[in-house]
Amino acid sequence: MLRRIKEFTIEKLIQACGLASIFFVAVIFLFLLKEGLAVFKTVLPLDFVFGKNWYPISEPAQLGILPLVLGSLLVTLGAALISIPIGVACAIYIAEIAPGKIKEVLKAGIELLAAIPSVVLGFIGMVTLVPWVKNIFHLPTGLTALSGSIMLAFMAMPTIVSIAEDALYSVPKNYKEGAFALGATHWQTIYRVMLPAAGSGILAAVMLGIGRVIGETMAVMMITGNAAVIPHSFLQPVRTLTATIAAEMGEAVVGSEHYFALFAIGIVLFIISFIINVTADLFLHREKY
């Protein structure tokens, strides 16, 4: 009898924990809303999103996040342009071309990259990439959107490569054999058969990689220069949404307008990542074959 009660309790506990992730996602969103929505008592939502000036500590404060949104978009666009072709090419090489032993080494290298903390990559970017960018383009500072894009492209690689690689593996073998039997070369098979068949998985890989880029904080804060102005080129400093939160929350007084505004930025980031993850999940779990 006692054992029955014990087992009943444990099973209920397991069920409760099963729901934990739903609970935490809800709690995160609720607390962001709770702290963030307060900013709209003083700023209109449209002025917040499309306001051109971010001067949170001037009197009166100007809380327009357009420069930050554009900063994030510019850095993300740059990172996407670099990481998508290289990442997908790398995934094809690992999944299709690399021979056994080399494949293992390459995969270990990608895993290693995924394991390096972002603050370490930010530091390395500061001491290597930033001076290069400065010297190559003869700029007053190397802390630019371009440096951020390059570093972020690099950080998105593990996500893009590993998910795209999985997508290529999951293409049924007989597709490939069919193409070979018709006399197609290996490259023709990859290009005309494998890539289209793995399309939705590769798309998901790209989206999740971009999600990683938008949410990345430390490296971006360390190498993009953090100037909250509307960017006009890749060669000038920008400030992203994430970096703004990380850099300013330390100084914002709890309960102040500035504090609420930073939480409102958090809401924006949460919604962006939510949309990206749900869409990518739909692509990954689409019934095929």
Next chain:
Amino acid sequence: MRNTKKTQKIAFFFLFLATLLVVVPVGLIVVIIVQKGLPAINWQFLTDVPRQGMRSGGIFPAIIGTLYLVTGSIIFALPIGLMAAIYLSEYSRENFLTRMIKLAIVNLAGVPSVVYGLFGLALFVVFFKFGASILSGSLTLGIMILPLIITASREALESVPQSFREVSLSLGASKWQTIRHIVLPNAIPGILTGTILGLGRAAGETAPILFTVAAFYLPQLPSSIFDQAMALPYHLYVISTQVPNVDEKIRYGTALVLLAMVLFMNLVAIVIRYKFRKKKKW
């Protein structure tokens, strides 16, 4: 015919080039950090407190702080994560609720790390009044690594063959007895791998601890879980951007210690996975 062969050669060359572009920098980064950081590493650097505005001395409080945070986060995340994984692999059916749980896990994994920081600040620091403390930081990191632990544990549990369960049940064992004595022991290596990877992730993250625990400069060790603490990743951020004129050597040394810690955990996880794969009987 010769043309298609040529096209293939060119295409494969570019694919190879792209792969090099990804993998070579990884190697270079590790080599640079080891090469420039190693001269800074000595007994004093590892066991002394930072001195002269962090321009000399060691990084001991930051190492200890990170160890506390990692331990705290795993104490929180492992039981919940493991039980959530047991639920998904042993109890749940293919229905709407399960679909929602899986989607929530994906989302939890995708939430930007700085948003975790905001959440930890709002919930633990302000709402629960834990203040900026090891407790707040550990809980924040714990929720952040939860999806990683759930996913890895679930995979480990699901890879235990169905026949094991059937035999146990047919011998009259209850469902929980089967899970406890048959499924879990066979899944332990996989669970361990996931847990260690979670530890590595928690050790390296900076953004979630920025406003929940990290102290800029705190030469003494924390005495309770309600104290602030220094942490390695935040310390590296501070000495590379906030404090001017820090010796390069100290920066590289700190980066090396952090990198070594994280990579060591990953290595342990890889070794466990490899050994398990070789020993696997089914």
